[in-house]
Amino acid sequence: MTSTLGEDLKRQTEALVKAVGVEASCAVTGRSKATLGRYYSQHEEHAKRFIPVDVLAALESAAGIPIVTRYLAQRAGMALVPQAHAANLTPEAVAARSNTVFTELGRLMMNGGLDGPEGRATLAKLRGLQAELVALEQSLVQTRVTTTDPTE
Secondary structure, eight states: OOOOHHHHHHHHHHHHHHHHOHHHHHHHHOOOHHHHHHHHOOSGGGTTOOOOHHHHHHHHHHHTSOHHHHHHHHHTTOOOOOOOOOTTOOHHHHHHHHHHHHHHHHHHHHTTOSOHHHHHHHHHHHHHHHHHHHHHHHHHHHTTOSOSOTTO
């Protein structure tokens, strides 16, 4: 059974509210339990009611995880990457870490995949590397060490 975008958004909204906690969600947003419940209710009478963006932002901030935003990014074919701090990041250091992570990843794939603690640790390193690459890019853009075309 395939679900609709609306159903998926409501499921993600429910996961977000529950990640924060219903009572805490009420406190953070100033909304009642009933109102929050309507945002993720699958009942027909609430089918067209969705969480407002300001409420979503407040809840994701409280959760520390962009649950709904990550879902929307995935639907758009994008990935959210946490921002790393560019301090002490050099292209050479990122390249060296990249080499290490990809070597580990290749070894694990040849040995059957990313199952188990070692696979999870390598995936965590890969996510960290993604964040470093984004931070390095932002640092380069800020120091104008890029091409003259701002769209590249």
